[in-house]
Amino acid sequence: MLAEIDNLRISFPTPSGFYEAVRGVSLKLGQEKLGIVGESGSGKSLTARALMRLLPSQARIEADTLRFDGIDILSASEQQMRAVRGKRAGFILQDPKYSLNPVKSIGALVAEVWRLHKGGSRREAMEAAINLLEQVKIRDPHRVAKSYPHEISGGMGQRVMIAMMLAPDPEMLIADEPTSALDATVQAEILRLIEELVSERGMGLLLISHDLPLVSHFCDRVMVMYAGRVVEELAASELSSAHHPYTRGLLDCIPSLSRPQERLSVLNRDPAWANP
Amino acid sequence: MTSRVKSLTKILSSVVLTLLGLSIVTFLIGRVMPVDPVIAAVGDNAPEEVIVRVRAEMGLDQPLVVQYLHYLGQVLHGDFGMSVLTKNPVAVDIARVFPATLELATGALLLAALIGIPLGVWAAVRQGRLVDQIIRIVCLAGHSVPVFVLSLLSLLIVYAKLGLAPGPGRQDILYDGMITPVTGLLSIDTLLAGDLGAFCDALAHMAQPVIILAYFSMAYITRMTRAFMIDALKGEYVITARAAGLTGTRVVWGHAFPNVAVQLVTVLALTYAGLLEGAVVSETVFSWPGLGRYLTNALMNGDMNPVVSATLLIGTIYVGLNLLADLLYRLLDPRVT
Numbered sequence: 244m245l246a247e248i249d250n251l252r253i254s255f256p257t258p259s260g261f262y263e264a265v266r267g268v269s270l271k272l273g274q275e276k277l278g279i280v281g282e283s284g285s286g287k288s289l290t291a292r293a294l295m296r297l298l299p300s301q302a303r304i305e306a307d308t309l310r311f312d313g314i315d316i317l318s319a320s321e322q323q324m325r326a327v328r329g330k331r332a333g334f335i336l337q338d339p340k341y342s343l344n345p346v347k348s349i350g351a352l353v354a355e356v357w358r359l360h361k362g363g364s365r366r367e368a369m370e371a372a373i374n375l376l377e378q379v380k381i382r383d384p385h386r387v388a389k390s391y392p393h394e395i396s397g398g399m400g401q402r403v404m405i406a407m408m409l410a411p412d413p414e415m416l417i418a419d420e421p422t423s424a425l426d427a428t429v430q431a432e433i434l435r436l437i438e439e440l441v442s443e444r445g446m447g448l449l450l451i452s453h454d455l456p457l458v459s460h461f462c463d464r465v466m467v468m469y470a471g472r473v474v475e476e477l478a479a480s481e482l483s484s485a486h487h488p489y490t491r492g493l494l495d496c497i498p499s500l501s502r503p504q505e506r507l508s509v510l511n512r513d514p515a516w517a518n519p
Numbered sequence: 520m521t522s523r524v525k526s527l528t529k530i531l532s533s534v535v536l537t538l539l540g541l542s543i544v545t546f547l548i549g550r551v552m553p554v555d556p557v558i559a560a561v562g563d564n565a566p567e568e569v570i571v572r573v574r575a576e577m578g579l580d581q582p583l584v585v586q587y588l589h590y591l592g593q594v595l596h597g598d599f600g601m602s603v604l605t606k607n608p609v610a611v612d613i614a615r616v617f618p619a620t621l622e623l624a625t626g627a628l629l630l631a632a633l634i635g636i637p638l639g640v641w642a643a644v645r646q647g648r649l650v651d652q653i654i655r656i657v658c659l660a661g662h663s664v665p666v667f668v669l670s671l672l673s674l675l676i677v678y679a680k681l682g683l684a685p686g687p688g689r690q691d692i693l694y695d696g697m698i699t700p701v702t703g704l705l706s707i708d709t710l711l712a713g714d715l716g717a718f719c720d721a722l723a724h725m726a727q728p729v730i731i732l733a734y735f736s737m738a739y740i741t742r743m744t745r746a747f748m749i750d751a752l753k754g755e756y757v758i759t760a761r762a763a764g765l766t767g768t769r770v771v772w773g774h775a776f777p778n779v780a781v782q783l784v785t786v787l788a789l790t791y792a793g794l795l796e797g798a799v800v801s802e803t804v805f806s807w808p809g810l811g812r813y814l815t816n817a818l819m820n821g822d823m824n825p826v827v828s829a830t831l832l833i834g835t836i837y838v839g840l841n842l843l844a845d846l847l848y849r850l851l852d853p854r855v856t
Contacts, residue, residue, distance in 0.1 A: 297758055329764025341755035346777045358762045391853040
């Protein structure tokens with residue numbers, strides 16, 4: 244089991260006491276593709292970040308179990324965490340416009356991560372970086388390696404991000420809305436690339452998105468989160484037979500060509516779902 | 520490449536225009552001062568015909584535009600006129616006093632930056648913790664205690680009571696006139712002369728004013744670095760760097776700091792310009808024969824040429840340092856073309 248989470252709770256201090264943003268999430272992830280969907284604020288990103296302990300320092304994290312490959316994340320030292328971050332689990336952020344350091348060249352960004360985990364000379368690292376850029380299907384990797392993040396497109400930026408995170412050959416990849424900042428045509432390309440690399444390398448994938456059909460298409464299992472809880476978990480193929488009214492509501496909101504609706508349904512929320 | 524040449528041309532032409540504007544302003548300052556330069560030169564009791572003659576000799580009976588063009592021509596030839604007070608050409612006076620200020624300012628800036636930048640980064644990383652609070656108080660004191668209070672206290676305690684540092688002045692009487700000025704910077708001239716004793720003496724004399732000026736500048740540099748750094752540390756790319764497994768030090772100095780460097784260049788350039796303006800108070804308390812003292816002295820005595828020339832010099836320093844900062848942006852931030 245790569246990731247094991249049981250009863251994870253994340254809360255933030257507010258003037259009126261702690262606010263619980265994640266309220267008892269449990270999940271298990273092996274060498275498979277798990278998708279987490281939910282609206283903004285449902286706690287899906289926080290759950291993923293907690294697994295790599297990348298939350299802001301004021302966040303309070305509690306869990307019965309929070310383990311990566313047997314390592315207890317809650318009690319791990321910063322040094323142990325660095326052996327997990329990057330090296331064993333990669334993390335792809337949402338928007339390459341902000342997630343790539345603007346003052347570093349693409350080549351330097353990828354080479355730095357490679358060298359950090361694999362050692363070797365600067366030249367070797369740069370060669371490896373160019374090789375990685377090729378693997379994420381960037382044409383003309385030599386030229387791209389010399390350019391800066393603001394000089395490349397969003398889609399290419401996300402490929403660079405993937406190359407950075409693949410550099411240490413991790414066993415698991417967490418992708419936090421990796422395509423929501425991209426054009427619709429590029430989205431599919433990036434997801435296909437991620438899927439290809441994940442299957443090729445036999446990695447586990449945690450894909451976070453708010454796009455239900457997209458996730459069900461690329462993942463084996465889907466978890467639906469609402470207000471800091473998992474409301475439904477099912478195999479991607481069984482999505483159409485989902486039971487929970489929230490999941491049903493999400494599905495009904497998707498306009499479809501084969502099943503035209505006079506008026507698109509409105510997503511209804513029931514406060515009771517938040518406190519079962 | 521051509522866009523780069525274009526933007527450089529734009530910068531340089533704006534620099535030239537700014538300098539021309541500056542020369543007009545300094546020229547006008549000289550003309551509107553409530554001091555008659557003729558009376559200042561010949562004295563109150565000079566007969567009427569002498570005053571008229573001297574006025575014509577000084578070209579002050581000409582229209583303003585003609586006077587300005589004449590002034591500009593002189594300035595471009597390095598002729599800044601004579602000082603009534605010292606009876607020296609102003610250019611010679613400034614060449615003598617400016618290195619003293621340059622030495623003080625450069626020493627203070629280096630010390631302030633070397634301490635202030637790491638302190639600011641540290642405070643940002645430990646935002647809200649005890650270290651941050653301590654640094655905040657240290658900086659607050661640096662900002663709010665007047666320089667003359669610190670200077671006088673320092674003289675009283677370090678020099679008079681403890682005898683740890685020499686008193687006011689740039690060097691001991693022992694070495695007076697022993698060192699041939701080459702650069703005008705005593706710390707360098709003494710080394711060039713190979714006189715280690717004089718070198719140590721020069722450094723010892725610099726210590727108090729440099730440290731006090733540095734403390735004042737450091738307070739500002741630290742606060743600015745902290746603010747920039749807190750902003751940079753919120754960047755998504757910092758999460759990327761951490762997610763990739765980089766150490767905290769490397770995330771802070773290798774990823775966040777380079778993004779702050781651009782903004783810091785401006786802060787350092789302006790701080791340096793402020794210091795080069797001549798710290799009148801420190802120079803007075805420490806009897807430091809620098810630009811600030813020269814300028815105030817001339818001002819008090821209505822000696823116009825030094826005032827105008829020193830103002831021009833200070834303005835040019837601001838323009839020059841701004842230009843330098845502008846060029847450094849291009850090196851530090853790939854997004855600026």
